C-alpha cells in the first residue's frame with residue numbers, strides 16, 4: 001500500500017469540525033466523528049486470551065462505523081494486530097469491541113493508533129463462545145470451550161460470569177436425558193388408558209362398557225338412550241394401567257432416560273446442573289456516533 005495514500009496519515013494535519021463528513025474524493029469509507037472518551041486497549045493472544053502485561057490506556061480521537069482513532073499513553077505501542085478496545089460510556093461503563101490495528105502514527109502528542117472493527121465472526125466474544133454448548137460426544141452441556149481465557153478476561157473486568165439456566169441432568173453421569181410419560185412403578189412408557197363416559201344430563205361417570213347396550217349407548221343411571229357424543233356426553237380419560245407390570249394410576253409419571261448411560265428414573269430424581277455463561281458489554285459504534293452527532 002502506498003503510504004502517502006494512507007487515509008489516517010492525512011488526519012494528523014487536519015482541523016476537525018464535528019460532525020465531520022468525508023469530502024468527495026476522500027478515501028475513507030465512513031464519516032468520522034470527533035469523540036474524546038477514556039479507552040483501554042488489550043492485546044489478544046493467539047489462544048484468544050488477553051495479554052495482561054500490555055494493557056494500554058488513553059482516549060479516543062474519532063470514531064466511525066468502521067473504526068476508531070485512539071491516543072494511547074504507552075511507551076511501546078501494542079505489537080499484536082488484534083486488540084480488544086474498551087470505551088467508557090457516559091454512564092462510566094466500559095463497552096468492548098474486537099478491533100484490528102491498521103496503523104500507528106508517531107507525533108509530538110504521542111502515539112496515535114488507527115483501528116478497524118473486525119467482522120462479527122472474528123470477534124473475540126462471539127455470542128456462541130460465551131455460552132455452554134452441547135457436546136455430542138458426551139451428550140452433556142459443556143462450559144464455554146475457551147473458559148480459561150474467559151476467566152482471564154473476567155480478571156480484567158471485560159467479561160463476567162452469569163448463571164444462564166438450570167437444567168435437569170442424569171444423577172449418575174451428568175448427561176442429558178430424554179423424557180416420556182410412563183409407569184410410576186416400572187418406568188415403562190407402554191400405558192393403557194381406560195375411557196370413561198360423562199353423561200351431562202345426570203352427571204353420571206362410568207366405564208364405556210357400562211353404557212354399551214346392543215349397539216346403542218344408554219346411561220346405566222338415568223336410562224337415557226341414543227346418547228350422542230358432544231351433545232349428551234363426553235369421553236374422559238380414566239385411570240392408566242401399565243401394559244408391562246399392570247400398575248394402575250390416575251396420572252402417569254414423568255420418566256427420564258439418560259442419553260449416555262441409559263439410566264431410567266422418575267424425572268424428580270434427576271440432578272440439577274447450573275449453566276454459567278459470560279456477559280460482555282458490547283461496544284456499538286452507532287451508539288457512540290449518536291452520542292456526538
Ligand SMILES: [Zn+2]
Nearest residue numbers: 183186242245
Ligand atoms: Zn409398569
Ligand SMILES: [Zn+2]
Nearest residue numbers: 199202219222
Ligand atoms: Zn344419565
Ligand SMILES: [Zn+2]
Nearest residue numbers: 170173258261
Ligand atoms: Zn447417565
